Amino acid sequence: MVARILTRSVGAAVAALVALVPAGAQAQSAERANSDVVITAVRSKLSNWRQAETNHVLLVSDGDEKELVRLARNLEWLHFVLSSLMGKNAAADDDMIKIRITMIGDVAEFDEMDLRNLRWQQGPFSDLFRIGRYYDPREDGAVMASTRVDQRTVVEHTTVNAQAVASMLGSMAAGATDPNIRADLTAAIGTVALSGLRGPHDYSPTFGEKAIEITAENLLYAGYAQHYLLTYHPAAYPRWYLDGFGQVFSTFAVTGNNTVEFGRAPHGAQTVIDEFGTYPIKDVLSDAYLTQKPGSTRWTPIHAWMLTHFLFLSDTKRPQLGQYLLARAKGEDPEKAAAVFGDQAQLGRELRAYFFSRKPVYKVTYDGAKIEQPTVRRLRESEAAFLKGRLELGARVVIPPAPPAGAEPATAKVMTKARDEALAERGRWLDKLRRNATKWSGEREAQLLLAEAECRSGNAAECLAAAGRAQTISPSDPQALTWKGTAMILQAAALAGPDRGRLVAEGRKLIVAANQTDHDAVNPLLAYYRSFAPAGETPSANAVDGLQRALEEVPAAPATRLEFATALAQQGESATAQAFILPLAAGPYNSPERPAAEALLKTLRRAAAPDLNGGTSMITPGAGQRSTGR
Numbered sequence: 001m002v003a004r005i006l007t008r009s010v011g012a013a014v015a016a017l018v019a020l021v022p023a024g025a026q027a028q029s030a031e032r033a034n035s036d037v038v039i040t041a042v043r044s045k046l047s048n049w050r051q052a053e054t055n056h057v058l059l060v061s062d063g064d065e066k067e068l069v070r071l072a073r074n075l076e077w078l079h080f081v082l083s084s085l086m087g088k089n090a091a092a093d094d095d096m097i098k099i100r101i102t103m104i105g106d107v108a109e110f111d112e113m114d115l116r117n118l119r120w121q122q123g124p125f126s127d128l129f130r131i132g133r134y135y136d137p138r139e140d141g142a143v144m145a146s147t148r149v150d151q152r153t154v155v156e157h158t159t160v161n162a163q164a165v166a167s168m169l170g171s172m173a174a175g176a177t178d179p180n181i182r183a184d185l186t187a188a189i190g191t192v193a194l195s196g197l198r199g200p201h202d203y204s205p206t207f208g209e210k211a212i213e214i215t216a217e218n219l220l221y222a223g224y225a226q227h228y229l230l231t232y233h234p235a236a237y238p239r240w241y242l243d244g245f246g247q248v249f250s251t252f253a254v255t256g257n258n259t260v261e262f263g264r265a266p267h268g269a270q271t272v273i274d275e276f277g278t279y280p281i282k283d284v285l286s287d288a289y290l291t292q293k294p295g296s297t298r299w300t301p302i303h304a305w306m307l308t309h310f311l312f313l314s315d316t317k318r319p320q321l322g323q324y325l326l327a328r329a330k331g332e333d334p335e336k337a338a339a340v341f342g343d344q345a346q347l348g349r350e351l352r353a354y355f356f357s358r359k360p361v362y363k364v365t366y367d368g369a370k371i372e373q374p375t376v377r378r379l380r381e382s383e384a385a386f387l388k389g390r391l392e393l394g395a396r397v398v399i400p401p402a403p404p405a406g407a408e409p410a411t412a413k414v415m416t417k418a419r420d421e422a423l424a425e426r427g428r429w430l431d432k433l434r435r436n437a438t439k440w441s442g443e444r445e446a447q448l449l450l451a452e453a454e455c456r457s458g459n460a461a462e463c464l465a466a467a468g469r470a471q472t473i474s475p476s477d478p479q480a481l482t483w484k485g486t487a488m489i490l491q492a493a494a495l496a497g498p499d500r501g502r503l504v505a506e507g508r509k510l511i512v513a514a515n516q517t518d519h520d521a522v523n524p525l526l527a528y529y530r531s532f533a534p535a536g537e538t539p540s541a542n543a544v545d546g547l548q549r550a551l552e553e554v555p556a557a558p559a560t561r562l563e564f565a566t567a568l569a570q571q572g573e574s575a576t577a578q579a580f581i582l583p584l585a586a587g588p589y590n591s592p593e594r595p596a597a598e599a600l601l602k603t604l605r606r607a608a609a610p611d612l613n614g615g616t617s618m619i620t621p622g623a624g625q626r627s628t629g630r
């Protein structure tokens with residue numbers, strides 16, 4: 001039976017947990033947590049950062065408040081439109097964790113964070129299309145970040161530059177016999193050379209290159225459209241489709257009279273196709289393009305937009321697209337799945353004709369009363385100080401593996417170098433968080449971020465201390481209780497005998513208390529399930545039910561999906577485990593969790609293969625039936 005909240009899963013065990021913890025151990029915990037805590041700081045002042053919140057989005061920006069409100073409301077409009085297109089009630093999604101989007105005004109500040117996308121990739125597109133956006137489907141809620149500044153993509157470098165234009169005008173001026181013309185040309189040298197030249201289509205006026213503008217707003221809508229599919233309709237999508245789906249909605253707009261528009265061509269579409277030409281459609285549908293190097297490929301976001309627009313918005317092609325996506329979602333071979341389109345050479349000809357024909361742009365009027373007005377608040381300076389640290393968390397705590405035994409020397413050298421660099425970078429990042437946590441010693445958020453960073457880096461004592469400081473500031477805070485309990489269980493793993501059992505029980509008691517305080521919080525659900533492995537125990541059925549609830553709240557989280565599918569496989573629910581692991585093992589992105597997911601899927605399929613007697617060796621699923629995700 002599927003548990004809806006961990007209250008039912010672990011709450012019933014509270015009495016037993018309390019009985020397992022001797023009074024002396026409880027007192028020792030309180031003394032250890034609070035003996036060195038001294039809070040002297042005051043709450044910080046308001047910053048120039050603001051947060052706008054809707055039913056499905058938390059949008060944070062250091063820009064204009066009116067623009068923040070407009071963008072947040074437009075994202076809620078976009079969610080409503082996508083739900084309508086998918087035949088889903090938008091209100092049914094309200095129980096999922098909201099995505100947190102950060103828009104940073106300083107491009108250099110954004111680049112300095114080096115937010116490596118470990119669980120999201122695009123393309124691979126031509127090297128000219130390096131789009132600055134970060135997305136991480138984290139286990140406690142997805143995050144996305146970009147700049148508030150429009151980005152430029154150089155399509156082609158040319159020999160025309162400001163100096164050449166100035167020289168040409170100077171020569172013309174020197175050779176002019178009419179003094180008035182000579183004066184006009186001389187005066188024009190500065191203005192014309194600085195203003196640039198405009199190309200024949202739609203690229204921006206620049207010298208030395210043909211470039212197109214990619215607005216921050218377009219990136220925002222494209223990223224949210226991808227997030228919507230991954231979260232509210234998780235499946236093993238091909239990457240080209242997610243790229244194209246995002247591009248189709250990148251030009252989303254809300255006009256007067258509650259009218260929304262989508263499907264318009266991205267800025268620069270004609271220029272890109274003119275410069276890059278066509279791309280073999282069979283290589284896209286079969287995923288062969290994924291192996292090409294960005295330096296040599298001519299695949300671009302515009303190509304992804306064109307193919308998706310053609311198939312998704314066509315009444316005749318959409319049924320074929322649906323069959324293709326269904327086959328991919330089942331993990332079928334990409335080339336076999338693409339056979340549903342028939343003659344792909346003919347499909348390519350139809351696609352080329354489609355590009356040069358009039359294409360549909362959809363305009364729909366809705367009841368604007370259904371779209372809520374965002375609530376806005378200014379962040380305190382202490383909260384703003386940790387915006388970057390929380391964004392960096394996803395990349396900094398993931399350390400590349402050490403080279404396996406027997407690895408080739410060259411491979412071992414590369415792997416060792418990558419690991420050493422990541423460890424050094426994480427160390428510097430942790431030192432910075434520790435300094436900031438000391439500076440903002442009276443701020444709960446500062447201590448919680450440090451506690452999470454320490455625990456996820458395996459530093460149990462440091463995590464326990466930071467969580468203790470957070471608990472002193474806010475005694476019943478569920479996050480503080482969760483990280484404190486997690487730290488104790490990490491410490492217990494190094495113990496043996498009764499000491500281990502006592503400390504595990506003590507940690508679980510805090511995690512249960514966190515769940516009792518906030519039934520919807522994901523971290524207590526995950527922490528409770530993960531408390532079994534360090535103790536050398538098999539997770540209980542209740543713990544697995546809680547894990548499923550965590551996945552239901554954040555369906556795109558790779559780590560949670562892998563853990564839940566593994567738990568199902570261990571319980572003998574092999575068919576259901578396959579359904580859950582497919583979006584990760586055969587999906588669009590190469591996450592750190594993917595190799596383990598692929599290995600699990602291979603094992604499950606091998607177990608389900610027909611045996612010599614014509615039957616199957618699949619383990620019979622248990623009596624309990626589980627949903628297969630949203």
